[in-house]
Amino acid sequence: MKNVFCALTIAGTDPTGGAGIQADLKTFQELKSYGMSVVTSAVAQNTTGVQSVHHLPIDFIDEQLESVFTDMPVHAVKTGMIATIEMMEVIYEKLSRSPIPYVMDPVMVATSGDVLIEVQARDYLRDYLLPLTEVVTPNIPEAEFLTGLKIESFDDMKKAAQTIVEDFGAKAALVKGGHLNEEATDILYDGAGFHHFTSERIQTTSTHGTGCTYSAALTAHLSQGHSLVDAVNRSKKFVTAALKHAHPLGSGHGPTNHWGLREEQQEIKS
Numbered sequence: 001m002k003n004v005f006c007a008l009t010i011a012g013t014d015p016t017g018g019a020g021i022q023a024d025l026k027t028f029q030e031l032k033s034y035g036m037s038v039v040t041s042a043v044a045q046n047t048t049g050v051q052s053v054h055h056l057p058i059d060f061i062d063e064q065l066e067s068v069f070t071d072m073p074v075h076a077v078k079t080g081m082i083a084t085i086e087m088m089e090v091i092y093e094k095l096s097r098s099p100i101p102y103v104m105d106p107v108m109v110a111t112s113g114d115v116l117i118e119v120q121a122r123d124y125l126r127d128y129l130l131p132l133t134e135v136v137t138p139n140i141p142e143a144e145f146l147t148g149l150k151i152e153s154f155d156d157m158k159k160a161a162q163t164i165v166e167d168f169g170a171k172a173a174l175v176k177g178g179h180l181n182e183e184a185t186d187i188l189y190d191g192a193g194f195h196h197f198t199s200e201r202i203q204t205t206s207t208h209g210t211g212c213t214y215s216a217a218l219t220a221h222l223s224q225g226h227s228l229v230d231a232v233n234r235s236k237k238f239v240t241a242a243l244k245h246a247h248p249l250g251s252g253h254g255p256t257n258h259w260g261l262r263e264e265q266q267e268i269k270s
């Protein structure tokens, strides 16, 4: 019998499909992991920004987690938008009792500038959920918040990644350079050493959901048993192709193309 790898996302929604749960499920599907989702907040948003947010009741978030964890295998889990401390508490309760690879995308502010997490919840995310992670994937502003460091160079990115692991207890930190450098270089610190992942910089405005897609790809690869470095390498290729082959949709920051890598591979074959 063929192995089935199951990946779970705990996050908010995006009805236009570029970010959040929808982007995560498309990515899981594309990478051949069985996708499951627990919704934290229903978000009315599109490529131009966030129009409104409805938080789901805490008990109901808990019930969704129960539904999944009492019945289904979960080989890896990711979290995205978790807006409040109360939501984090029920998620902490479940994940602290589930020894499975946990990828945290510490979502704080959308590409559009809209704030997706209550200010006081950011400390809880760092102090309680972060120590449970296999890997956390902050962009530069998120890494600055988590560490209190100013990040303006590769060396600063390395220092931040190391601080997140050594001072805050994540098993590994992948600091994403999408906002910083000429080439898009990300730095992973895994407690033993540093690894660099570089791609060409793509000139595009289709960047909505890039971080969601990258962390979902990591989760899919970890659910399949890849080592962390291998999983990051594969996920970097996936997200680069998703940016490169994006179709211009919407009037703001458009979505990436979740089947970009497949298109690229088909082009090479033909």
Ligand SMILES: Nc1ncnc2c1ncn2[C@@H]1O[C@H](COP(=O)(O)OP(=O)(O)OP(=O)(O)O)[C@@H](O)[C@H]1O
Pocket: 110, 111, 138, 139, 140, 176, 177, 178, 179, 184, 185, 186, 199, 200, 201, 202, 203, 204, 207, 208, 209, 210, 211, 212, 214, 236, 239, 240, 243
């Ligand atoms: N223009 C670009 N060209 C190539 N790679 C990019 C570009 N922008 C971002 N990346 C890469 O995409 C991934 C996501 O990085 P980024 O720093 O944009 O995360 P993020 O800010 O969390 O994403 P989001 O846009 O969803 O908020 C990283 O691997 C980063 O290096």
Ligand SMILES: Cc1ncc(COP(=O)(O)O)c(N)n1
Pocket: 011, 012, 013, 014, 019, 020, 021, 043, 045, 080, 081, 107, 109, 110, 111, 112, 207, 208, 209, 210, 211, 212
């Ligand atoms: C539900 C949800 N989760 C995460 C993001 C961040 O994605 P981006 O920074 O690309 O807007 C988002 N916009 N919506």
